[in-house]
Amino acid sequence: MSSTDLSMTETRSVARAAESFGAFARRLYFMDNLRVALTVLIVLQHSSFAYAAGSWWYFSDSQQEPLLASFFIVNRSFRMSLFFLIAGYFMPFVFDRKGPEQYLKDRFRRLGLPILFFLFFVFPPLMYFYYLNFRSYPFIDFPSYYWHIYWGFDYQHAPDWSGPVWPDRQLGHLWFIQMLLIYAVGYTGWRWLRDKLPLPRLSNPLPQPGLLLLPVLLAIAGLSYWVRLYDPIYQWHAYFNTFQLQPADVPRDLACFILGVLAYRNNWLLTMPTRIGYSWLAVGVAGALTFIGFDLSGHSFFSMGGDSFNGVIYPIWETFTCFGLCLGLPTLFREYLDFQTPFMGRLSLASYGVYLFHLPMVVALQYALADAPWPAAMKFVVVAVIVVPAAFLFTFALRRWSVVRRII
16 A cells, blocks of 8 residues: 555544544444444354354254364454444443433343343243253153243252253343443443542543553453463353353453443544554454464364463463454444445344344254254355344344334
8 A cells, every 4th residue: 555545544534533533423334334244243153053062052963064163263252352342332422322311221121121031932942942852851841841940940950960050041142232231330330430539531542553552462361361260161150040151251351342432432443543453453364364274273272271381372362363353343344334325224223133033043943954964064054044134134024113123
């Protein structure tokens, strides 16, 4: 890129920042489009779970594909962290616009109601089919299962209970919006405290890559390493027997959420020079390709945790790959996808509903393809190709009702 082209690019970035700083003078289309892309990536991720060794899942197919396992590890290193960054970015804006009381009412409506609906009506049949097909216990009818095993009332589980937890009630993929609800309450408390105390309010440019940011990333990696000594990856806790948390990913996800809040207050995503964003993107892509290469060659350095060489190396790789993609992808979308057609607008509005409702569709189709004589990769493609448009169409239909639009 010539110096003239670079100067023009920087000028566009500054103009874009001046237009929307603080009050979002216009809609940030590139953030909407990034959110849609990440939602599709979540559908792809869950479509792969049945066909790749990894975290617990509602269905496990006899066919497995190693490449999907590599995709899964790279995907999990940044996908939800980038969602937390986006959530953190928009949280101060919505809070400032609505005020604390209306903000919390809105959060509990949009996040709390789907959690209750899925907890009572969606996850019970999913877990019931898992109980029948992947556990060796005697048959039980659904009403009895719902009362005694899903909710755990008037029942003592067997000593060899296969889990993943007891009782069977869970929030599944809605752990993310559960955490957003917790962060929303925490952010409201922080704003109240900040208004009561004379705390300084800082406005700083985004730290340049290199030595200044290196200690921060190493600290996040070190904290992840320390947490995983006690709570390895895939070890979920059910607080109050319902609320889910995987401590192994909290340092990374929380850091990205805080980065999102700071990015909004300091306008980092709009003022970050393109060349800096692309540098971070190169770090993330290089990290992803490095892991895939090592994994497929039989020299994977993935580690769920522990005091070993891989246990030290993996969180370092994960942290740098995560932040590389979390800073690089918004820049890429800002430069090339900062626009919206009517159809893209509908996709953006439907992305939350797709996140909510895609999972039962994925699991149902994985069950339907269980006996198909196809390799795992083909089953994965079929599930993904069907569920992605189906989930969007389903959400389009639901959003025709105004009462639903107020929630999703």
